[in-house]
Amino acid sequence: MTTHSPHDVLAGRDPADLSREELATLGMKLDDVEIQHTADRWPVPGTRAERRAERQVATWFAITALTGLAFLAVFMFWPWEYESPGSDRHLVYLLYTPLLGLTLGLSVFALGMGVFAYAKRFLPEETAVQRRHDGPSPDLDRRTIAAQFVQAGTTSGIGRRRLITRTAGLGAAVMGLGVGVFALGGFVKNPWKGGDKAALWTTPWAPVNGEKVFLRRDTGDPHDVSLVRPEDLDAGAMETVFPFRESDREDEEALVNALRGSDTPVMLIRLRPGTPTVQRKGFENFNYGDYWAFSKICTHLGCPTSLFEQRSNRILCPCHQSQFDAAHYAKPIFGPAARALPQLPLDVDEEGYFIAKGDFGEPVGPGFWERKS
Numbered sequence: 293m294t295t296h297s298p299h300d301v302l303a304g305r306d307p308a309d310l311s312r313e314e315l316a317t318l319g320m321k322l323d324d325v326e327i328q329h330t331a332d333r334w335p336v337p338g339t340r341a342e343r344r345a346e347r348q349v350a351t352w353f354a355i356t357a358l359t360g361l362a363f364l365a366v367f368m369f370w371p372w373e374y375e376s377p378g379s380d381r382h383l384v385y386l387l388y389t390p391l392l393g394l395t396l397g398l399s400v401f402a403l404g405m406g407v408f409a410y411a412k413r414f415l416p417e418e419t420a421v422q423r424r425h426d427g428p429s430p431d432l433d434r435r436t437i438a439a440q441f442v443q444a445g446t447t448s449g450i451g452r453r454r455l456i457t458r459t460a461g462l463g464a465a466v467m468g469l470g471v472g473v474f475a476l477g478g479f480v481k482n483p484w485k486g487g488d489k490a491a492l493w494t495t496p497w498a499p500v501n502g503e504k505v506f507l508r509r510d511t512g513d514p515h516d517v518s519l520v521r522p523e524d525l526d527a528g529a530m531e532t533v534f535p536f537r538e539s540d541r542e543d544e545e546a547l548v549n550a551l552r553g554s555d556t557p558v559m560l561i562r563l564r565p566g567t568p569t570v571q572r573k574g575f576e577n578f579n580y581g582d583y584w585a586f587s588k589i590c591t592h593l594g595c596p597t598s599l600f601e602q603r604s605n606r607i608l609c610p611c612h613q614s615q616f617d618a619a620h621y622a623k624p625i626f627g628p629a630a631r632a633l634p635q636l637p638l639d640v641d642e643e644g645y646f647i648a649k650g651d652f653g654e655p656v657g658p659g660f661w662e663r664k665s
């Protein structure tokens with residue numbers, strides 16, 4: 293094989309005067325590509341065998357479109373809200389994620405099979421040999437490469453195979469739409485829908501219709517409600533607690549949600565007597581004597597701040613070592629967290645059980661785009 297220079301190949305002609313075919317041929321010569329064998333897979337157009345092959349490829353693309361549509365339908369309309377194991381609709385709830393995976397997986401698989409089948413059944417059989425090049429492509433190569441691509445498309449016969457191009461376009465469009473909706477759909481929410489009572493601003497600790505919200509432990513059984521009283525904690529102790537309303541006692545879903553919610557865990561801390569404390573401006577009287585309650589969700593990236601060191605009154609987040617001073621309204625004193633842990637206002641009812649006087653003083657967890665503090 294001989295190496296061709298642009299000068300030899302052009303033989304004095306201006307590249308702008310060359311047709312697409314000539315440019316494509318030229319590009320191959322410049323790339324030192326030699327076609328050693330080429331044969332059209334369907335030398336006689338329009339045979340029954342060719343049409344059958346075309347329908348097979350189109351079927352894959354049609355499956356891509358159908359499963360892409362099914363994915364979209366599941367994503368938008370399937371009832372995904374939690375249903376407890378005792379409910380008739382628990383299976384429907386359980387099927388949501390598997391169906392998303394199945395429909396999207398089938399759509400991607402069918403698209404891949406369609407492309408594969410097309411290449412196998414319709415691209416010309418070709419054997420080409422190319423010499424290796426070093427360094428960047430010269431300017432003329434860049435001009436010819438586009439022509440080569442178009443030429444490859446033309447010789448592949450894709451232009452006259454309407455059934456395949458239409459089904460492939462439909463399949464890719466529906467699947468692309470499905471993936472786009474999946475990726476972006478979750479963001480299309482109005483955080484202000486519901487005003488100050490919107491989900492982003494409130495937690496299950498917020499009082500509803502004046503009903504008391506008690507502090508309970510998680511014993512492992514949602515129905516085993518163990519309420520917390522001040523004498524349950526020794527000085528310097530910490531306990532993780534969750535919200536409980538009497539009206540939820542028989543409602544398994546509400547009980548589970550309160551125990552598993554991302555914004556419900558609270559650290560109830562009893563400081564040692566005589567510990568000097570600082571109350572936060574605007575949140576005065578949120579503590580109940582030596583008892584302080586803070587959201588357990590770290591304000592850095594949302595890990596549980598599970599460690600309390602009673603000698604230094606420090607709360608430690610194990611993820612990136614942020615530390616908060618429990619005696620100083622859980623203000624951050626070390627590490628990447630920049631905001632204090634949200635504080636829960638505490639009180640004790642007439643029967644001696646801890647209750648929340650209201651919701652947290654600010655949104656729980658890491659900041660989001662429209663937080664007020």
Ligand code: FES
Pocket residue numbers: 590591592593594595609610611612613614627628629
């Ligand atoms: S999540 Fe707590 S320090 Fe990073």
